[in-house]
Amino acid sequence: MDLQQQVRQEQTRLEAVVADALAIARQLGADSAEVSISKQTGLSVNTRGGEVESIEFNKDGALGIAVYRDGRKGSSSTTDLGPLAVRSAVEAALEISRHTAADPYSGLADAEWLAWDVPDLDLLHPIEPDPDYGLELARRCELHALGLDSRIKQSDGAGFSSHHGIKVYGNSHGFVKGYAGSRHSLSCVLIGEQDGEMQRDYGYSSCRAIHDLWTPERIAEEAVERTVSRLGARKIGTATLPVLFNADTASGLFGHLVSAIGGGNLYRKSSFLLDSLGQQIFPDWLRIDEQALLPCGLASAPFDAEGVRTRDQAIIDAGRLQTYLLTTYSGRKLGMASTGHAGGIHNWLVTGQGQSQQELLRQMGTGLLITELMGQGVNVVTGDYSRGAAGFWVENGEIAYPVEEITIAGNLKDMFRNMLAVGRDWDSRSSLRTGSILLEQMKIAGN
Secondary structure, X not given: XXXXXHHHHHHHHHHHHHHHHHHHHHHOOOOEEEXXXXXXXXXXXXXXXXXXXXXXXXXXXXXXXXXXXXXXXXXXXXXXXXXXXXXXXXHXXXXXXXXXXXXXXXXXXXXXXXXOOOOOOOOOOOOOOOHHHHHHHHHHHHHHHHOOOOOEEEEEEEEEEEEEEEEEEXXXXXXXXXXXXXXXXXXXXXEEEEOXXXXXXXXXXXXXXXXXXXXXXXXXXXXXXXXXXXXXXXXXXXXXXXXXXXXXXXXXXXXXXHHHOEHHHHHOOOOOOOOOOOOEOXXXXXXXXXXXXXXXXXXXXXXXXXXXXXXXXXXEEOOEEOOOEOOHHHHHHHOOOOOOOOOOOOOEEEEOOOOOHHHHHHHHOOEEEEEEEEOOOEOOOOOEEEEEEEEEEEEOOEEEEEEEEEEXXXXXXXXXXXXXXXXXXXXXXXXXXXXXXXXXXXXXXXX
16 A cells, blocks of 8 residues: 555544544534544654754644534544543533633534535645655755855755645534645755855745655755845945835735734724725735635645635735635624635735736836845734845846845835736745735835
8 A cells, every 4th residue: 555545544534533523522412513633744854064963753643622512612632532532522622611601603614615525636745754865855955055156155954844644624514524735845044155244045945746846956056046145235224215025025915914804803803904895905907816726736725624615716806805814703703604714825826917026126226125024013903014124225127236134114005005016926835926026115224
């Protein structure tokens, strides 16, 4: 039996454990219940300077159960999946429910929302956990990087990981489904030096199937290019300037959108995008599509953490917000249905006007290209945005020199509305794929 068959067999076993837990909950008097199991197996190895730094095998999993009785919820969990331990977990959840307040908004997702037909999204591509294989990739990455440029003085480490996991969810509607997936990654961090100044940067790759992983040499070349480009960084004065976020940092801007339209922040009235459904919040040329069912996608899933089926849908169309991101609970608080986002988003693709980054640099003319962001200075209630940054000074559409120790500031509502362009330089390694983003202006705090 090959590894993929073994994983499928284990999934069947875990589905049986979930079904048994639900039966026990029913026998012990629960009005309804939901049970989930997440199990992961894998390997992580790290090298530094070509020497083994760590080898770690992991095999972990847990069962979580929530029971509902008279509108009261009780939850418990166990890492022991044996029958006695599962029964004890159900009993503990029922006991806890005796001491909680009734909540009319809690409970299972409606039966018609559930993913009764689970599509195969081609997410499972496991490999046998072989530390020698991972160590060889990591060493190749470091060795190639150290031979590419004399300014690269040392490696700060390389790492390889390969994991596969199973998720199973079931509830009292008679729903018990599961799916399995894998993920492999390779990364390298380098230290460069020039004129007594040192800089650090990295390269990486992440994928579902090992044949899609970048070669160690390609990752090393990315790490070298990023590291040496930072050498000779300067400080600049305070100003208000156009800003171009490269694709790496641009995804973070849309990450703040995820928070602002998430049901939890909305029903607590803790979002700068309250009452924005159907409203224009971006320029009319911008579109965001969620591709939840993308084959082999990094964030693909046939159903969310509550069993609600996921679907491909528009999040932003012609700049207008098409949907909030709701769980069953937050949806009920807002008088709406779940959107299948318990546990997060699924493969966002941001479509703009299709320029390359070089075209966006020329459009910007003089300003800042932001390649790194630091700190957590974002207020999702007001939209106020202030973060440390590093990047490059751009003159006449060309990169002039690296810049460091600056702070950029603005308000997300204005930043979204005043986007001038989004490029086509998507990063396929991210589950939130966007190109570089050009903003009309931001406040820059420097010297």
